Amino acid sequence: MSAELSRSGGVPLDLRASHADRDRVVEVLRVAAGDGRLTAEELDERVEAALTARTLGELAVLTVDLPESASEVAGKDVDRIEQRGASARRGDGWVVPRRLEIDSEWGEVTLDFTDAVIAHDTLHIEVDLRGGALKLLTRPGVVVDTDCLVLKYGGVKNRSAAGPGVPVELRVEIHGRMNFGQLVVRPQRRGFLRRAPKP
Secondary structure (H helix, E strand, C coil), rough: CCHHHHHHHHHCCCCCCCCHHHHHHHHHHHHHHCCCCCHHHHHHHHHHHHHHEEEEEHHHHHHCCCCCCCHHHHHEEEEEEECCCCCCEEECCCEEEHHHHHHHHEEEEECCCCCEEEEECCCEEEEEEEEEEEEEECCEEEEEEEEEEECCCEEHHHHHHCCCCCCEEEEEEEEEEEEEEEEEEECCCCCCECCCCCC
């Protein structure tokens, strides 16, 4: 199998794999074995390789000849952040999902899009924030819509990074409610946004 064949997913395959990425591949392999697509020996070999894989590319090679594509294995449609009195952050090559659910109480959640991998045109964020702050670090091409956010004793500071003639790479739509908290949207001072290559 060639890693090059697995690039149809549109996600940079040199990104480091997470435990969740490895678990998803193992599940795909087990289903394939149950369907008779892999022998017991092939299953054992690929599961061992999946559990020790370092990058998404190494994982994608293990599923390239199976019905579920590498992009479906490597990427997420829904992600969730839940914290109480702490800090949570997404950044450093973060693969942006289609939907993000945030349940935060008296802490800070930071979403850094500076070096994020954008595989979709729209990110829907559902927020339930009670105290603390939600911070979005953007750059030209990332547009944030807060019109559907319900505020109670909270505030929004939305400083767009968009410039004239800059095409929209990602539209972030924020829904939900925020009590005694603050939403801050501002451009990052350095770095760049990586757009996932199209298939």
